[in-house]
Amino acid sequence: MEKADVIVIGSGQGGVPLAVDQARCGRKVVLFERAALGGSCINYGCTPSKALLAAAHAAGRARLAAPLGIHAEVKVDFERVMERVRSIRASFSQGIERRLTEAGVRIVRAEASFLDPQTVTGGGLQVQSPLVVINTGTGPAIPELPDLKGLPLLTNLNIFDLEKLPRCTLILGGGYIGLELGQGLARLGSEVHIVHNHDRLLNHEEPEVGEVLAEALSRDGVHLHLDCEVNEAIYQNGICALTLADGQTLRGDAALLAAAGRIPNTAALGASAAGIDLDKQGYVVIDEHFRTTAPGVYAIGDVARQPAFTHVSWEDYRRLQAILNGEQRTRSDRVLGYAVYTEPQVGRVGLTLDQALAQGHRARAVTLPMAHIARAIEWGHDLGFYRLVVDEDTDKILGATLVGYEAAEIVHVLLAHMQAGSTWKILEQSVHIHPTYGEALPSLARLLTQ
Numbered sequence: 001m002e003k004a005d006v007i008v009i010g011s012g013q014g015g016v017p018l019a020v021d022q023a024r025c026g027r028k029v030v031l032f033e034r035a036a037l038g039g040s041c042i043n044y045g046c047t048p049s050k051a052l053l054a055a056a057h058a059a060g061r062a063r064l065a066a067p068l069g070i071h072a073e074v075k076v077d078f079e080r081v082m083e084r085v086r087s088i089r090a091s092f093s094q095g096i097e098r099r100l101t102e103a104g105v106r107i108v109r110a111e112a113s114f115l116d117p118q119t120v121t122g123g124g125l126q127v128q129s130p131l132v133v134i135n136t137g138t139g140p141a142i143p144e145l146p147d148l149k150g151l152p153l154l155t156n157l158n159i160f161d162l163e164k165l166p167r168c169t170l171i172l173g174g175g176y177i178g179l180e181l182g183q184g185l186a187r188l189g190s191e192v193h194i195v196h197n198h199d200r201l202l203n204h205e206e207p208e209v210g211e212v213l214a215e216a217l218s219r220d221g222v223h224l225h226l227d228c229e230v231n232e233a234i235y236q237n238g239i240c241a242l243t244l245a246d247g248q249t250l251r252g253d254a255a256l257l258a259a260a261g262r263i264p265n266t267a268a269l270g271a272s273a274a275g276i277d278l279d280k281q282g283y284v285v286i287d288e289h290f291r292t293t294a295p296g297v298y299a300i301g302d303v304a305r306q307p308a309f310t311h312v313s314w315e316d317y318r319r320l321q322a323i324l325n326g327e328q329r330t331r332s333d334r335v336l337g338y339a340v341y342t343e344p345q346v347g348r349v350g351l352t353l354d355q356a357l358a359q360g361h362r363a364r365a366v367t368l369p370m371a372h373i374a375r376a377i378e379w380g381h382d383l384g385f386y387r388l389v390v391d392e393d394t395d396k397i398l399g400a401t402l403v404g405y406e407a408a409e410i411v412h413v414l415l416a417h418m419q420a421g422s423t424w425k426i427l428e429q430s431v432h433i434h435p436t437y438g439e440a441l442p443s444l445a446r447l448l449t450q
């Protein structure tokens with residue numbers, strides 16, 4: 001039995017910096033990782049998907065430039081696109097290994113499970129520690145479909161290993177992954193069908209978000225099957241056929257992508273041996289201070305049902321580190337921002353109007369269409385809108401939804417206002433630069449004076 005000061009299970013976005021910091025403080029740290037170092041974000045998530053989208057959006061922009069008087073002939077070298085994706089992913093993962101090693105973290109390349117709250121085993125090793133941090137993330141949820149067994153399913157785990165672009169790709173799910181990869185594959189030349197079991201894409205967002213994205217995806221030739229389920233999936237001779245509830249049959253050359261949500265990576269953990277409670281879906285139950293129900297065991301990131309974003313897992317690490325140092329921090333008092341990297345992008349922060357009303361705020365929303373923004377007209381971006389949600393009692397900004405060009409960047413202006421506790425009146429008085437997309441934010445706030 002080995003002894004350590006800290007055990008980290010999973011090299012996700014919070015686990016790696018935590019392990020590095022603890023090791024730099026002179027503690028003996030053992031990190032278990034059963035797959036590639038760097039977790040979902042680097043290997044099967046943000047990094048490869050955004051590298052792929054860089055190529056896809058370059059192709060898409062070129063094709064859609066005709067209204068500007070530019071007529072481009074686009075030729076996609078899919079092999080080269082994917083080589084670039086994989087080389088960026090490999091270099092990021094190697095960087096993680098270097099960081100951990102240089103800090104003196106002992107890396108055990110094996111699946112870990114608990115023997116008791118202080119003892120973890122994996123790769124033939126048993127390690128005992130007073131502090132264990134679980135950062136094991138999530139994996140793709142596979143929809144329960146009759147006859148799905150035997151079908152070579154694509155998920156976020158293997159799609160970035162593709163060598164050949166599928167002629168036709170059938171995607172289950174019109175959420176983040178389905179939309180980003182659906183538009184990406186379409187722009188690279190695949191015939192894409194998205195089957196979504198809700199009548200709106202990205203159905204947790206302001207209703208108009210789904211409408212704008214549906215229009216944008218249609219312009220890219222994506223076929224949308226909304227409010228629709230798959231009844232049957234058959235795989236024969238390399239061809240997969242999906243029969244939809246509306247009677248249509250979609251056929252693809254073996255490319256069916258499951259993008260229908262996530263399941264937590266807890267099955268292998270042996271949580272019950274350590275007295276770690278899981279919720280009904282298998283997520284680790286934590287309190288406001290990331291404590292699980294087992295003494296000395298904490299959980300951060302996606303596996304603890306925190307909002308499933310890289311920056312949240314990273315911020316969890318900062319908060320847990322502060323808590324371990326005796327500071328008064330909690331897990332949920334953050335201004336949450338996130339984005340969807342379709343074109344147009346969706347930049348989000350804080351509450352939607354419905355969420356604000358449901359939380360008891362006397363909330364009001366104002367909306368500015370893209371077509372009223374000078375920069376958007378000049379650049380030929382006609383799709384999208386900016387929406388601001390404010391509290392009528394305090395004038396505080398409660399949230400925003402920006403749908404438009406580089407909205408993921410522009411939404412940070414509002415995130416900074418919210419973090420600083422400022423009001424829409426301060427935003428309205430700010431003189432932003434002309435002609436920019438940012439200039440539209442004070443104009444948006446000005447609508448509240450009417």
Ligand SMILES: Cc1cc2nc3c(=O)[nH]c(=O)nc-3n(C[C@H](O)[C@H](O)[C@H](O)COP(=O)(O)OP(=O)(O)OC[C@H]3O[C@@H](n4cnc5c(N)ncnc54)[C@H](O)[C@@H]3O)c2cc1C
Binds near residue numbers: 311
């Ligand atoms: C396609 C896709 C695109 C995404 N794009 C974005 C984006 O643009 N922006 C964004 O903010 N977020 C994005 N996300 C979400 C983001 O990837 C996750 O929220 C982020 O990785 C945080 O994960 P984590 O730190 O909780 O753990 P993860 O990064 O999931 O890491 C968990 C690690 O634990 C390991 N592990 C699991 N069980 C065990 C075990 N028993 N023993 C040892 N090791 C184990 C796993 O192998 C994995 O390496 C995307 C996700 C996907 C799937």
Ligand SMILES: NC(=O)c1ccc[n+]([C@@H]2O[C@H](COP(=O)([O-])OP(=O)(O)OC[C@H]3O[C@@H](n4cnc5c(N)ncnc54)[C@H](O)[C@@H]3O)[C@@H](O)[C@H]2O)c1
Binds near residue numbers: 144177
């Ligand atoms: N840009 C980003 O930050 C980014 C990108 C990708 C993923 N992510 C993270 O990863 C998480 C998972 O993404 P996701 O897209 O898998 O999940 P999701 O929950 O965002 O979307 C899945 C959608 O699929 C639908 N669905 C479920 N089962 C279905 C079925 N059988 N047939 C048709 N539709 C079905 C659901 O209604 C749901 O809206 C996200 O919640 C997000 O936190 C973030």
